[in-house]
Amino acid sequence: MTAAVPLPAAPTRLRAMRIGRHVGAIAQLAAVGVVGSVLFSILATFLSLGVGLLPVVGIGILFLLAFLCLLWATAWLEYERVDGLYGYGLPALPTRRSGRPGLGGWMRTLWQQFIDGPMWRGIASAAIATMLGLAVLPLVGTLASSVVLLFAPLLEHNLASWRMTVFRIPVAIEWAVPAGILGIVLSLALLAGIALLHAVLTRAILVPSREAQLTEQARTAGTQRESAVRAGEVERTRIERDLHDGVQPRLVSVGMTLGLAQQKIDTDPAAAKELIDEAHTSTKAAITELRQLARGIHASVLDDRGLDAALSALAARSHVPVSLDVRLDDRCSRTAEAAVYFAIAESLTNAAKHSRAAAARVIVRSRDDGTIWARVEDNGIGGARVLPGGGLDGIVNRITAAGGTSRLDSPAGGPTALEVSVPCAS
Structure with missing residues (x-):
C-alpha cells in the first residue's frame, strides 16, 4: 500500500x-x-x-x-x-x-x-x-x-x-x-x-513594453559597439604615438651607435667599447619602454591575481604618490576589471603629466547592485576636459563599451575627480 x-x-x-x-x-x-x-x-x-x-x-x-x-x-x-x-x-x-x-x-x-x-x-x-x-x-x-x-x-x-x-x-x-x-x-x-x-x-x-525594452537594448548595444570601436581607435593611436615618439627613436639611435662602434672597433677599440655600452644602455631603456607599453595594453597581473593586486602594482609605479583603498568582495569579469584598471591607470598618467598633482587617491568598491565603483582624485590644477582622441576620451569610450558609466569633475583650480561604475558581469 x-x-x-x-x-x-x-x-x-x-x-x-x-x-x-x-x-x-x-x-x-x-x-x-x-x-x-x-x-x-x-x-x-x-x-x-x-x-x-x-x-x-x-x-x-x-x-x-x-x-x-x-x-x-x-x-x-x-x-x-x-x-x-x-x-x-x-x-x-x-x-x-x-x-x-x-x-x-x-x-x-x-x-x-x-x-x-x-x-x-x-x-x-x-x-x-x-x-x-x-x-x-x-x-x-x-x-x-x-x-x-x-x-x-x-x-x-x-x-x-x-x-x-x-x-x-x-x-x-x-x-x-x-x-x-x-x-x-x-x-x-x-x-x-x-x-x-x-x-x-x-x-x-x-x-516598459516589450518593444520599448528591445529598442532600448538595441540602442544600448549600438552605443556600446560604437564606444568599443572608438576606444580601439584611441588605443591604437596612443600605441602608434608611443612607439613613434619613444621606442622607435631610441631603437634608431641604438642602430646608429652600433654602426659607429663597428667602424671604430679596429682603429679605436676603447671608443667602440664606450659606444657599445651606450647602445646597451639604450637597448635596456627601450625594453623597459616596450614593457610599459605592453602593460598599458593589458596587465598580466590582472588575470593572475585580480584587480586589487594590479592596482597595488600600478600605484607602486606611479610618479604621483597614490593612496589606495580597494575593497572588493569577489572577482569580476575580465572585461569589467580591465575597464576599471584602464580608467585608473590613465587617470594617474594624466595626473602625472598634466595636472601637476602632488598626491592622488584611488577608491574602489563592490556595490550591492553588482557593479564595481571606482573614484580617482588628485590635488592638481584641474581643468581637465574630454577631448576627442585624448586619454579621457579613451576612458569614457572604454567604460561605455563595458556597459558602465563615467563622470568627470574637474573645475579650474582643482581638484580633479573621475568616477566610473561598471557592471561586474559585463
Whole structure:
C-alpha cells in the first residue's frame, strides 16, 4: 500500500503572497492619498509662484528649481514604492546630464530633466495613486463602520445616540447586521478592485513594453559597439604615438651607435667599447619602454591575481604618490576589471603629466547592485576636459563599451575627480 504524497504548498503560498500584496497596496494607497495630496499642493504652489515671480528680478527661478527638484523626488519615490511593492525590477530613475560645461550646459541639463519621459511617468503614476488613495480612505471608514454594525444589537443601549450608517445611508437598528454584512462585502470588493486597478495601471505606466525594452537594448548595444570601436581607435593611436615618439627613436639611435662602434672597433677599440655600452644602455631603456607599453595594453597581473593586486602594482609605479583603498568582495569579469584598471591607470598618467598633482587617491568598491565603483582624485590644477582622441576620451569610450558609466569633475583650480561604475558581469 503506497503512502499518499502530499501536494506542494506552493499555490497556497503564492495565493497568500498575492493577498498580502493587495493588502499592502491598499495600505500604501491610503497613505499616498494623504501624502500625495500635500505633495501635489506644494508642487502647484511652487509652479504658480515660480511663473508669477519670474519677472521680479528672477526670484521665480528659485521656485521653479524647487518645483523641478520636488518633481523628480516625487517620481523617484513612486518608482521605489511601486518596485518595492510589486517587484517589477524597475530601473532606478536617472538624473539627466547634458555633458556640456558652463551656464548653457546647466540650463540644458535642467531642460533635459524637465522633459524626461520616465520622470513624468512616475508623476502620472503618483497622481493616479493619490486619486485611488482618496477613494480608499472612505472605503476603509465604511468597512470599519460595517464591522461595528455587526455588533450593534449587542451594544444597542450604547449606540442609541449614534447615527449608524453604511455608505452614508442611515441604518435602523433592526437592519444593522444585514447592512453590516453587506457593507463589509461591498467595501472589501471595492478595495480589492482598487488594488487590482492600481497594479494594472502602475504596470502599464512604469514597466516598459516589450518593444520599448528591445529598442532600448538595441540602442544600448549600438552605443556600446560604437564606444568599443572608438576606444580601439584611441588605443591604437596612443600605441602608434608611443612607439613613434619613444621606442622607435631610441631603437634608431641604438642602430646608429652600433654602426659607429663597428667602424671604430679596429682603429679605436676603447671608443667602440664606450659606444657599445651606450647602445646597451639604450637597448635596456627601450625594453623597459616596450614593457610599459605592453602593460598599458593589458596587465598580466590582472588575470593572475585580480584587480586589487594590479592596482597595488600600478600605484607602486606611479610618479604621483597614490593612496589606495580597494575593497572588493569577489572577482569580476575580465572585461569589467580591465575597464576599471584602464580608467585608473590613465587617470594617474594624466595626473602625472598634466595636472601637476602632488598626491592622488584611488577608491574602489563592490556595490550591492553588482557593479564595481571606482573614484580617482588628485590635488592638481584641474581643468581637465574630454577631448576627442585624448586619454579621457579613451576612458569614457572604454567604460561605455563595458556597459558602465563615467563622470568627470574637474573645475579650474582643482581638484580633479573621475568616477566610473561598471557592471561586474559585463
